[in-house]
Amino acid sequence: MRSVSTxxxxxxxxxxxxxxxxxxxxxVSGQLPVDPMTGEMPxxxxxxxxxxxxxxxAIVESSGCTMADCVKVTIxxxxxxxxxxxxxxxxEFFAEPYPARSCIEVSAVPKGAMLEIDAIAIRSS
Numbered sequence: 001m002r003s004v005s006t007x008x009x010x011x012x013x014x015x016x017x018x019x020x021x022x023x024x025x026x027x028v029s030g031q032l033p034v035d036p037m038t039g040e041m042p043x044x045x046x047x048x049x050x051x052x053x054x055x056x057x058a059i060v061e062s063s064g065c066t067m068a069d070c071v072k073v074t075i076x077x078x079x080x081x082x083x084x085x086x087x088x089x090x091x092e093f094f095a096e097p098y099p100a101r102s103c104i105e106v107s108a109v110p111k112g113a114m115l116e117i118d119a120i121a122i123r124s125s
Contacts, residue, residue, distance in 0.1 A: 008058035010034040013110060019059045024123040026063040030076065030116040031055040032109065045082035045114050049075075049089040052117040057093065060121050069121040070099045076116045080105040086115065 004019035004026060005011075012018055012029065019028040033041050033048035036055070042048050057067055073094075075086060083103060099119070109116040 004028075004059060004063045006058050006062035008036060008062065009055040010036045010039075019063060021063055021123075026060060026065055026069075026121040026123070028056055028059050028119040028121070030074075030109075030118040031059070032111055032113045032116055034111070034113075041111070041113055044085070045077075045079070046085040046089050048114045049082075049086040049117070050092070052113075052115060053089065053093045056117055056119050060119065063121065063123075065121040065123055067093055067121075068095065069124055070094065070119045071122050072120040073099050073101045074118050075101065075103040076106045076109055077103065078106060078108060078114050082114065 001020050001022040003017040004021055005017065009018055016029055019026050031052045033051035035051060042051055060067060
């Protein structure tokens with residue numbers, strides 16, 4: 001197992017890695033919609049989804065994979081009424097065949113964000 005990290009995504013805010021790679025599988029920790037340069041978060045669910053997915057992409061690409069290598073994504077929303085807005089942004093980052101996905105409503109995510117997104121990618125042979 002090796003840790004994966006990049007300055008193009010926010011640093012971990014606790015005792016965990018941005019991602020770990022094990023046997024060609026990359027497990028990306030939940031990404032908040034935090035801009036790694038400013039530490040700021042956008043205001044709308046769509047903008048937050050875009051920022052969180054940009055962070056996921058930066059980590060996935062730093063591992064040597066692409067977003068097309070993602071096989072599973074989980075989206076944690078603090079308000080499920082943002083589902084449609086988030087889906088519109090999600091389609092900008094993934095193409096068919098889309099990864100398997102779960103999207104659930106949670107009571108809160110760190111830093112008061114509206115959402116958090118994690119992913120699993122598998123290195124193409």
